[in-house]
Amino acid sequence: MSKLPDFDVIVAGAGPAGLAAACLAATRGFRTALITGPGETQPDPRTVALMMPSLAVLEDCGQWPGDLRESTAPLRKLRLVDDTGALFPAPELVFSAREAGLDAFGWNIPLALLKPRLEARASELGVHFLRASVADYAADAEVASVTLDTGAAVTAVLAFAADGRNSALRRAVGIDMVSWSYDQTAIAVSFAHSQPHRDVSTEYHKPAGPFTTVPLPGRRSSLVWMERPQRADELMQFDDRALAAEIQAMCHGELGLVDDIGPRRSFPMSGARATTFARNRVMLIGETAHTVPPIGAQGLNMSFRDAHDAVALITQGRDRGEDIAAAKLLTDYDQRRQRDVRPRQTVIDLMNRSLLSAYLPLEAGRAAGLAALASFGPLRRFAMNVGLGASPPV
């Protein structure tokens, strides 16, 4: 193995998490390569509600606000509506950005816009693109070496594994996942409506999971609709007119008449977490490290914090003259990220299972928790801060 690495950092995976990590690393002056992977086989209709700390990451990448902001919409209020028909219904809960001292919690950005912007920015910053996939990995005391599916090998001091939930790099480095599944499928779609959304995102808690509308510019919203898999399969077969009628009924007409349905895609729901987030000159980033159902917009927000913390830690290490893949640095990264990710996964899991289960104490517990949040300002403000995900400085 060569002792003189080709790069400082190799990023595997050109999803939003890997692209952000590559941009941040290049911004800090690391010689960075990006292994793009196979890419998308179908259009991605998802939008991501990115909270203010994630927008600060985008700003650091040179991609926010810029013209991206024109194609996105702010989230000024988040509304939780108990629509389960439960014996103990929770009161309606409204989180207001103003109460948290903010103009908006965040902005809702289509992934189909975000990814090309980050890709173009990475290119501007001099990131070296390798249009291939990770096939294998090895490391010694000085160098990380990634073998590509082309047969070529590329070396760096450190690798970021951001190649998604079935990460080849994570497997090659020998990190296991703890994973679980839900009897749910999420449908992502967008639609037009006749009434204004007033920058409010509404999460209707239904017996099969949350049904969440998120503002887009004008009279348009994106939707994450969690359903039992069989029902989701049926909905995916509906024509646009029938789907619009279903959506309108599911939000009780609160957004008026629904039409102009966008492309849709379904995602089986599961959760997963890596047993460690770093090993052997590799740090895991994004869904390579953790997966959650889309409740409370936590997924990519956590991933942007992975990217931020990883690059902040290695920058500090470099500035102290250390090996940027030193064992202590990897341990710091693992501990820091697990502290952020684990409790969020637990809360999301409990919230989701409390909807799916007909178990009365769990249902009552959810209602009592939401009632406490609705009536007690300090608790609500604490929950808003946690939800926003502002993390302590590295």
Ligand SMILES: Cc1cc2nc3c(=O)[nH]c(=O)nc-3n(C[C@H](O)[C@H](O)[C@H](O)COP(=O)(O)OP(=O)(O)OC[C@H]3O[C@@H](n4cnc5c(N)ncnc54)[C@H](O)[C@@H]3O)c2cc1C
């Ligand atoms: C319906 C839905 C709604 C969501 N809404 C939100 C939201 O509002 N807010 C939020 O924060 N999060 C949200 N999320 C979560 C968010 O969409 C994901 O966390 C995010 O898209 C995952 O990005 P990633 O870069 O980690 O992974 P991916 O996007 O999966 O990227 C992995 C990349 O690795 C590449 N790759 C694969 N194999 C290899 C290989 N062998 N070598 C190299 N590269 C490889 C792939 O081509 C891909 O480009 C939502 C998720 C869903 C399902």
